[in-house]
Amino acid sequence: MTKMDSKETSSTERVIKKYPNRRLYDTDTSSYITLAEIKQLVMDSEPFVVRDAKTGDDLTRSILLQIILEEEAHGSPMFTAPVLANIIRFYGHAMQGFMGGYLEKNMQALMDMQAPMVKGVMGANVFTQMQEQMQKQTEQFLGTFGIKPSA
Structure with a gap:
């Protein structure tokens, strides 16, 4: 994926911007959101992408891995x-x-x-x-x- 491709987004895809202060901003609702709210987007099968607010780089995988890490740390882990x-x-x-x-x-x-x-x-x-x-x-x-x- 080229730098140009990584900045393109489907019009139906929700865009979440991640700022240097680690806050996540939902451009659809014009409000800051939490990882729990991003997890809910996943649970609702809502298409979204997380982008670095400064560079536009796609951070979606990183955020999803962070959610998995938090889930694994609590309750009953899925992965042995x-x-x-x-x-x-x-x-x-x-x-x-x-x-x-x-x-x-x-x-x-x-x-x-x-x-x-x-x-x-x-x-x-x-x-x-x-x-x-x-x-x-x-x-x-x-x-x-x-x-x-x-x-």
Whole structure:
């Protein structure tokens, strides 16, 4: 992505500006917002981008990672230490690009199944089978790169 591309924004995308004082400004509501409010935008599937107020650089990923870090620090974490270690091992690996796509597709599959499960269309047994299948696929995928998942 070029510097020019990073400054372009879809007209439907909400723009949040991040200032040097670390404050976040929502240009749609003309008010400062918190990370919790950005998390709510994510939960509502509202498209947005976070831009550095001075340079226009896209900071969206950085803000999303910050939200994940806060979520992991409270309550019950989603990622175990072995999972995080395996993700780190893929940085700099020849297959780094494929891992991102693999994780994204599996997350989307889970999101697509969430609605029917909430409505009770899917039984617990089917969900368990799907979970086991995804675990096997992940183990096979990691195994092709010599990475053994930890128990």
